[in-house]
Amino acid sequence: GAGVSQTPSNKVTEKGKYVELRCDPISGHTALYWYRQSLGQGPEFLIYFQGTGAADDSGLPNDRFFAVRPEGSVSTLKIQRTERGDSAVYLCASSLNGGRNTEAFFGQGTRLTVV
Amino acid sequence: GDSVTQMEGPVTLSEEAFLTINCTYTATGYPSLFWYVQYPGEGLQLLLKATKADDKGSNKGFEATYRKETTSFHLEKGSVQVSDSAVYFCALPVSSGSARQLTFGSGTQLTVLP
Numbered sequence: 001g002a003g004v005s006q007t008p009s010n011k012v013t014e015k016g017k018y019v020e021l022r023c024d025p026i027s028g029h030t031a032l033y034w035y036r037q038s039l040g041q042g043p044e045f046l047i048y049f050q051g052t053g054a055a056d057d058s059g060l061p062n063d064r065f066f067a068v069r070p071e072g073s074v075s076t077l078k079i080q081r082t083e084r085g086d087s088a089v090y091l092c093a094s095s096l097n098g099g100r101n102t103e104a105f106f107g108q109g110t111r112l113t114v115v
Numbered sequence: 116g117d118s119v120t121q122m123e124g125p126v127t128l129s130e131e132a133f134l135t136i137n138c139t140y141t142a143t144g145y146p147s148l149f150w151y152v153q154y155p156g157e158g159l160q161l162l163l164k165a166t167k168a169d170d171k172g173s174n175k176g177f178e179a180t181y182r183k184e185t186t187s188f189h190l191e192k193g194s195v196q197v198s199d200s201a202v203y204f205c206a207l208p209v210s211s212g213s214a215r216q217l218t219f220g221s222g223t224q225l226t227v228l229p
Contacts, residue, residue: 004158033216042121042204042219043159056216091159098215101147101166101208106159 002026004107006092012113013082021077021110023092029105031098032075034067035091037109043091049075050098082114117142117209121220128195128227136190136223138179138205146207148172148181148188149217153202162190162203195227 005024013019025032030051035043045059049069057067064082069075079086089111093104122137140148150162150172163172168183177192188205205220 031215035216040221042206042221043217045216045218048216059216093159095215101164102215103161103164104217105161106151108156108158 004092004094004105006090006107006110008110009108010111010113012115015082015084015114017082019079019082019112021079021090021112023075023077023094023107025073025075025092025094026105027073029094029096030072031095031102031104032069033093033095033104034075034077035093037089037091039088046077046090048098055098079112082112084114087112087114117146117207117218119205119207119218119220121205122223123221125224125226128225130197130227130229131194132227134190134192134195134199134225136203136205136225138188138190138220140186140188140205140207142186142207142209145183146209148179149206149208150177150179150188150190151204151206151219153204153222155201159204195225197227197229200225200227 007022032049034046037043047057052072064080067077089109091109093106095102095104119140147166149164151159152162163174165172165181171180202222206217
């Protein structure tokens with residue numbers, strides 16, 4: 001597609017359930033990022049992929065969060081045993097090569113609500 | 116560590132008013148600086164960027180100058196329009212190992228009234 005696509009756009013889940021959030025980056029972009037945006041805040045970094053490997057997962061808040069990118073394109077963010085504090089908008093971005101000054105293109109996000 | 120501090124909102128202006136949104140940064144070296152915009156119901160979009168000191172980024176009538184001496188990258192527009200209503204984020208790339216993630220300010224909500 002022309003831009004970064006994220007599905008679903010909205011997800012409501014019960015506390016304790018497992019969720020998967022999908023990101024389809026711009027074709028040819030090797031770098032992929034996940035961010036989390038809480039209400040009234042700027043996006044906060046979660047994890048960065050270069051190709052298939054997670055080059056930096058230092059932003060993941062705890063071991064309930066995990067992300068994969070098995071073929072170097074689509075990525076899935078997985079959250080186990082969801083908690084109400086996980087409610088936020090999860091943003092995915094991709095860039096051509098992950099260079100420090102390279103523009104990152106963002107998807108519209110998945111709004112996760114844990115009830 | 117590297118960070119940005121952004122003027123808090125919300126900001127409400129009348130159409131054709133002058134806009135300034137302040138952003139200051141702390142960084143190692145001289146990274147590029149970015150302004151992103153988030154229109155209602157849309158994803159973050161790059162508005163403008165500057166790659167080195169004294170550079171001026173500009174787009175859609177918005178401007179921001181990379182000021183090394185004041186470590187600032189304030190966003191300005193001479194005459195805002197209703198369509199400029201959005202949330203604006205200042206950002207800079209940080210290096211952590213092999214990562215090149217962005218660190219963002221907290222965002223400034225701008226509402227322009229007709």
